[in-house]
Amino acid sequence: MRVADDPARPALRPLLRLAGPVVLSRLGIMAMGVVDTVVVGRYSAEELGYHAIGWAPTGVVLTTALGLLYGIQVMTSQAIGDGRAEETGVILRRGVAYAFQVGVAAALVLVLLGGPALHLVGLEPALADGATPVLQALALSLVPILVADAGLFWLEAHGRAVPGMVAMWAANLVNLGLNLWLVPGNSGFPVAGAVASAWSTGLSRLVLMVLIWVVIARWAEARRFGVFDKTAPDPQAAAAQRAVGYGTAGSYFIESAAFGAMSIFAGWLGTLAVATWAIVLNVAAVIFMVPLGLAAATAVMVGRAHGARSPAGVRRAAGLGFGVTVAVLLAICLGVGLGNEALAAAYTSEPTVRGAAAAALLLSCLFYVGDGLQAVGAQALRARGDVWMPTATHFASYLFVMMPLGWALALPLGLGLMGLVWAVIVASALSALLLWGRFWWLGRGALV
Template identity: 65%
Template sequence: MTSAPATTEDIPVAIGPLLRLAAPVVVSRLGIMAMGLTDTLVVGRHSATELGYQALGWAPTAIVLTTSIGLLSGVQVMTSQAIGEGRAADTGAILRRGLVYSLWVGILAALVLGGLGGPLMHHIGLATDLADGSTPVLQLFALSLIPILIADTGVFWLEAHGHPVRGMVAMWGANAVNLVLNLWLVPGTSPFPVAGATASAWATLGARVALLAFVAALIFGWSKSRGLGVFDKAPRDPAAAAEMRRVGYGASVSHFVETSAFAGMSIYAGWLGVTAVATWAIVLNVAALIFMVPLGLAVATSVLVGRSWGADDLPAVRRAGTLGFSATLAVTLFICGVVGFGADRIAAAYTLDPAVRAATTAALLLSCLFFVADGLQVVAAQSLRARGDVWVPSLTHAISYSMVMLPLGYYLALPAGLGVPGIVWAVIAASLCAAGLLLTRFYWTARGLHHG
């Protein structure tokens, strides 16, 4: 049974609803980074060698994880659209299909990463001790992909329903579990025969299982879940399942392209030397933290766009997109001001090395030129996917990051001799390219777009 399509009044396109959706998403995504930071700090204080094992185990895992998360984005898009169409009662079926899909994606990702990761570590030129030490870490990270992907499916569904606080609570609850397990296991004084990076990987697995349990409890304990069909068997609907996968394929390609391209830039920094590696690592970490803010705005904007699209309300689609872009522009400009005036202090918080500090300060000042464009491109990409425009964002990211950023970064950093600033200039160019193309696509197609 379905209800009437939502009206514009049912879909408030205003700064208040946008920020109420975005703020908890930002805090939740920061929780993901906090979990990795906890692992790094605890393992790093235990042993620098073990920290190397952990970093090597995480590098390929990050690519597989972000790519797999992209495959699940159809759950959020289709849930938002169904709510806009007045079919909220059907969203439980979307969740159930998404959970089954995420289970299979998680199993496949775990098998591929766990099975191929170890041999890969031994055939990419690493010293034998590094390959041996990082392999069990990678295999545990691979196993933990299953609970994190299932949990993320539930979080996406809750966010589409306008309840991001539940996902935020679950994520920080998992952070607490991760901290306790790291402090207990990493020193090697627990009753279990593990220590260092491998122990931290076990803590990650435990925290992700806890996250899944927390998300499940929050969904099953929600009073509206029964009315939304969460406890009912999802009807067989091959078309809906195929559409969910289609949306995910596009997002997955984008995530893979971006993650791989930035991994390539890190390799360029490695070719430049120790100071360059440290400088770029700090800049990348700061940029990743800042990116959580526009990412939260992107999720909130896509929910509003998706609901408006589902209600076949084209003016509301345009208003939601414009609101998201404007908020992102304002927030990222403010962030640029903070980073610009505080670049040296930020650098000093990361390093005591004078050379690295000076290089990082200069690179952070330059990076302010891509924070705005990078934020706008992710909001625009999510907004396009929310209205069913799946493959253009993927193509745009492939052009911007693979065809512009990678070759330009190599040329500017190495043959042109600009070093890390050359890498940053390449990121600026790619971000501007992506933002320009995606914003043009959004407004050009919105002129006469109709949800058919």
């Protein structure tokens, strides 16, 4: 077993060995969007608007759909811990079929209804018309990215995160090359700008899917685990696997909707606030990939210990994830705090925006640790079978606390953008406290 020789006694080194490539893989997901934004932005500010609007709904759908697939990783980890590794191929087969169905359904809805919806929400007709083909091209690529991620989650649960990381960054190189070639419109491709970038992303996702499945096909153990064997349907097991994903998808959707509302509040504050808030969110999103990777690694180890029926192993795995997350994010906070002005200058040369962004980035350091801990805590709880409490916690923290508090602090109380940042600080701290309190309560003891 590559991640831990004894799932009942998790150790720091196996956690770090898995977390490193998983973090890099998650950063690879973020890097693809950053490349698209930079290349399109340098081509045309107008096209960048089309790109941003086209990405918005597909991004929410993709994030929610990925949550639906989280049962693959949890169920695989638990089966390995319980000594049933030979059954994990069935879990992957169910997950891939589910990923395909979700991808097709989401793509059809976005392709058919996405354009009209952009007009209905009150966008300028020219902006909605320009964003529609971008949205449709990105929607068509939902199937390959979801099928790819199903395989990626399964490999990570088996401790084979490095091949997935390599495949992700190879797809990023393909995306960069296609963007540089197609976006300027000199390649003979029938479209340019944001639409060309969307097709570049789609082709890159297709490459990623092929690479992930080549990795699985070439792994001899995959055949022993029954990945390519037909099995009789098991509706009960399939329902249990989907149930894990429902809770995760709910949490992802709630967070996406809440932060979307915060962006609207920033819009009510004016152009300066919108630009500054976009910088704060972009930096936070990149940083969040680190605890997201740590959350996946922690969940694998917690799931294995849970499958091995070792309460002490569950507590220790969660405690290791907690400690590493705090240490890593404190170091990141120090870096952002010391380099906040340089970060702001990298995003904009406009003095007013740069100054406001530098101040907001400094304050945002206060929510990185809480935001990271809530992500790790939620996944650790799901890995031990507590599926819906993290969703309820996110609902309370982000919808009932962050949104109204952000509105009140930013607008009636006049704190402006800093009020939005303070709302995120409070909501993240509350969510982390509730989730880790829940974990402690279930274990009735120390985390380590």
